[in-house]
Amino acid sequence: MHVIAVDWGKDARKRSAYLSQLASRTIARLPFDGSLAHLMEQASSLDGPVLIGIDAAIGFPAASWQSLHDHCPCPPRTFADFLLGLSLPANFFEPVSTPEEWLPQRPFIRPPTGRWSLQAFVDASRQGLYRRVDKQLQAKPLFVTCGLPGSVGSGTRALWQELIGLAGLGEFRLWPFQGTLATLLTEDVPVIAEIYPKACYGLALAESLPAPLLSIAKTKEHARQAALVQLRNNPWLVRQRMTINDFDAAVDNEDHFDALLSAAALTRILLEEAPIESPEAMDGIAEGGMLGAASLTARV
Template sequence: MVPEEAWYRAGEVEVGQRQFLVMDPDGYLLRLAEDIGERPAICRPAPVAGQQPVFERLTHADWSVSTAKRWSASARRQDDRWLVEAPEPVGNVAAFVDAAFADAAIQRVLLGFDFPIGVPIAYGAQTEFRSFREMLSALSGEAWSRFSEVARLPTEIGLTRPFYPLMSTKGVSRTELVAGLGVASFDDLLRVCERCTEHRQAACSLFWTLGGNQVGKGALTGWSEVIRPALLRGSKLWPFDGTLEELAHTPGVVLAETYPAEAYRMARAAFLPGQSKRRQADRRGKAEAVMARALRIPRQAGRGFRFDVGHHSEMKPARIPI
């Protein structure tokens, strides 16, 4: 990448830096930057009636229990365009979160993850916590010390140990989880956003940890490694702390859960029968639809934004797992 000069709004001034990306011998991208001072903020056009405020940096992390499978992609707003960067490994999670807060010192950051953030209503009502935030805080207490331990036997399932089963064994069934958590049906262990719609099947319950589409173990690592530490540093949590429109007015980091299956559909890039998001060729085949959708957004939103696909076209396809 050729060195570039970038300016970011910070209150009444703009903070500048000269930056560029280099690739190390292992194929990882490194961003090097130098501060170049401040300047009076450039006045932007008055908001169009009905136009929502926007974040200046968007980062999405494709999460996994395995640290080697965690990847992130970012886009940053620069004047009238969005610069979309190539995916890169999340790497050290603490450093990843630190980088988001460093960016948030000069711009509004939306940080998304594809693991569940929240619990089913039927379960939450039993805990008597007033909010998911309150529940997260309580998990560090003695009464909830075994919350993240996946139950091995049905008799171990309970309010403070809701994840099951630890492994696949003969006779293991969802009815044991339903009975152990005292709900009427397995559907009661789905959050509203996980229920079946006309466009997709129901997702897997947060608490059921068996099968290829289980998400519970990923959520546990995400809550402990990202969500709880970030909340302690003052981040906001969507939707619990407000709507995206409200939170876009808030300086700092906003954390949000993302729904890849919904994003595929909205971008007209949904995977058809016989296709799989786990096959790179199938994922790459959706790139044209995604780009076409991105190019339509400016006309539909009336904001005049342009989308530039990041500065890494020289990278080999194998280095960019779309």
């Protein structure tokens, strides 16, 4: 069993991945060129099941899904069918700049320069910019590409476009739209799922599971250093005889930091046989799920 955790973003040069090999009990950086295609090449070369957690939205807000579904010429059963099938509108990825333009069929937003209102877009979407998990984790709206500190829409769009590009290059599965992890990991093809660093921080660093959500000022080196010292000294690493390499890279760089903490979190859940998925925390039709949510004290 292998776990790859990816810190994702619009700029491929800033993406980072760490590979956890459960059999050898090691976690280390996974060199790749930043593209999803190269990452999948690396994953496909590994023996046994491969779980890939990516820090980007994989799912569509339920409040907007029905309208999107109903306007498709070939209505998809799930979000994965929509994204990877024949239903995608030609201008789906072209951002809109005004609330009046917003549609589920054209959901990405590039706000106008100067003053603008996020609430106006939320109202125009009829509360359809957020998934349940986005609200519970107080995450940024997944479609806004710029104009907000920490906006995630450009990374979301890049991932979805690269997933479409992968569709003809090799097999993979999208969790939870194509099955439960218990089923998908028996199929010997890489499984791609969504992760969230704020959840992974707690899962990696807590004394025991289930864990609380945890915020870390990851842009500050001293905060990264303190968190990594806490990880290195955590009893679960000793208990599971884990070796973690490339600590220094994670101290120096926040992208590597997120990837390492996420890899450690998923590794811990799997080795300690804690819940990694639960029916109440995932939606296999539209919104998707968050790996590890089932092992948080505040369920998402």
